[in-house]
Amino acid sequence: xxxxxxxxxxxxxxxxxxxxxxxxxxxxxxxxxxxxxxxxxxxxxxxxxxxxxxxxxxxxxxxxxxxxxxxxxxxxxxxxxxxxxxxxxxxxxxxxxxxxxxxxxxxxxxxxxxxxxxxxxxxxxxxxxxxxxxxxxxxxxxxxxxxxxxxxxxxxxxxxxxxxxxxxxxxxxxxxxxxxxxxxxxxxxxxxxxxxxxxxxxxxxxxxxxxxxxxxxxxxxxxxxxxxxxxxxxxxxxxxxxxxxxxxxxxxxxxxxxxxxxxxxxxxxxxxxxxxxxxxxxxxxxxxxxxxxxxxx
Ligand code: GLU
Numbered sequence: 351x352x353x354x355x356x357x358x359x360x361x362x363x364x365x366x367x368x369x370x371x372x373x374x375x376x377x378x379x380x381x382x383x384x385x386x387x388x389x390x391x392x393x394x395x396x397x398x399x400x401x402x403x404x405x406x407x408x409x410x411x412x413x414x415x416x417x418x419x420x421x422x423x424x425x426x427x428x429x430x431x432x433x434x435x436x437x438x439x440x441x442x443x444x445x446x447x448x449x450x451x452x453x454x455x456x457x458x459x460x461x462x463x464x465x466x467x468x469x470x471x472x473x474x475x476x477x478x479x480x481x482x483x484x485x486x487x488x489x490x491x492x493x494x495x496x497x498x499x500x501x502x503x504x505x506x507x508x509x510x511x512x513x514x515x516x517x518x519x520x521x522x523x524x525x526x527x528x529x530x531x532x533x534x535x536x537x538x539x540x541x542x543x544x545x546x547x548x549x550x551x552x553x554x555x556x557x558x559x560x561x562x563x564x565x566x567x568x569x570x571x572x573x574x575x576x577x578x579x580x581x582x583x584x585x586x587x588x589x590x591x592x593x594x595x596x597x598x599x600x601x602x603x604x605x606x607x608x609x610x611x612x613x614x615x616x617x618x619x620x621x622x623x624x625x626x627x628x629x630x631x632x633x634x635x636x637x638x639x640x641x642x643x644x645x646x647x
Contacts, residue, residue, distance in 0.1 A: 356388025358535040360414075360421070361524065363395045364406035366579030368413045368586045370639065371539070371569040374598045378566045379537035380419045381602070381626035391531050392421035397428040397435075397523050409585070416588035417595065418619055426531060428523050435518040438526055438556070439481055439511060447555045448511060450479035463507035481512040483521075489550040494564035495628050496540070496635070501547035509548050521545060525552045528561060537564045537628075540635045541576055567634040569601060569642075577639065591615060595622075597644050601637055603630035605645050 360376045362368070368376070383390035392414075394407050411425070442448035451468040458464065464482065473479065485503035493499050511522040524545075528536065543565045553560050568576045577583035586594060592615050599606065599622055610621045 354534060356383055356386040356535050357391065357532045358383035358388055358537060359391040359393055359528070359531060359533050360419075361393040361395050361527075361538075362410050363398070363401065363520075364403065364410060365401045366403050366406050366585070367409040369577050369579065369583035370586065370594070370598070371577035371583060373413075373417070373586050373594060374569055374601050375537075375539050375566065376414060376419055377417075377595075377598050377622075378564075378602055378628075381622055382535065382537045382564065382628065384623045385626045386535075388535065389422040390419075391423055391426070391533065393426040393428065393527055393531065395428050395520065395523065397432075397518055397520070399517075403579075413586050413588050417591055418616060426527060428527060431523065431527060431530075432518065434526055434530070435512075435522055438522065439518070442483065442511070442555060443475070443481065445555075446484075448481050448483050449508075450475045451482045451508075451510070452476075452479055463505060464509065466508060469508055478514060480510050480514045482508040483511050483548075483552060483555070484508055485548075485551050489547045489554075491546065491550070491560070491563055493543070494562065495567075495631050495633070496543060496565050497633060499543065499546070503547065503551060506547050506551075511552070521548045521552060525549050525556070525558065529553075529556075529558050534559075534561045535564070536561045537566060539568045539576075540565045541568050564628050566602075566628070567631055567637045569639050570636045572638065572640055574636070574638075576636075592618070593644075595619065597642055600642050600644050602626070607645070611645075 358379050360379050380390050450473055452473045453467055485506055485508050488502045490500040511519050550560055570576055575581055604622050604625055606618050606621050
């Protein structure tokens with residue numbers, strides 16, 4: 351990897367407490383940062399109040415601390431960044447790189463890609479508008495886990511950066527905040543890979559340098575569904591942190607032997623930093639939770 355100091359992050363949405371899938375994502379980004387002597391920053395993505403659960407932010411941060419996944423610096427809260435987001439939307443509108451859209455959900459029913467109706471027939475900027483970003487060309491990345499990925503933007507389409515209710519879209523906030531925090535390495539779940547071309551498009555319009563990406567496989571249930579707050583994945587209980595750690599490491603293809611396990615939680619974590627590599631996860635998109643083999647001691 352390059353000589354530029356590594357700056358990574360974990361950026362949970364506080365829509366509920368951490369579950370096993372999000373613990374694995376946190377651990378992977380932490381191990382990757384620490385094994386590169388990098389910084390691991392924390393950002394709470396609380397820009398969508400209807401999706402948030404009271405107390406979730408504190409619960410997430412407490413579990414991470416209990417698991418000794420200590421972040422560097424202070425926590426960034428997206429809810430406190432709205433002025434910057436608005437300034438960016440205004441700039442993109444002024445440059446003609448974004449435009450107001452009046453299309454209702456009903457009008458767009460049946461379209462998988464936005465048909466550019468308002469790009470062709472620009473409405474006046476009004477209270478009832480969302481704001482869409484113009485997309486063009488093809489984006490290509492070499493993901494450290496998923497390999498070469500490319501997206502022709504005509505298959506992605508112009509997308510919303512500010513909703514009709516004036517809330518800012520995740521795509522906008524994530525790009526601006528990764529830039530603000532100096533993030534140059536993103537390790538996150540495979541489920542977010544499909545958002546990456548939108549983020550790359552935004553970075554191109556804003557003249558920002560993309561980070562390097564590693565999209566780790568997501569943990570799924572027997573029915574193939576990702577573990578999530580919506581399908582009631584149980585919250586992590588930090589009283590059993592060693593067994594959670596061993597299982598999360600097994601999901602990441604790390605298997606500490608008996609003597610490492612016997613030396614206790616902090617030593618297992620240190621061992622994991624020294625042994626972490628994303629290579630065994632190459633091209634994997636999903637890991638069924640039931641297939642995770644925990645080494646017995
Ligand atoms: N906030 C997103 C989530 O909790 C993660 C965003 C990202 O890592 O880019 O799924």
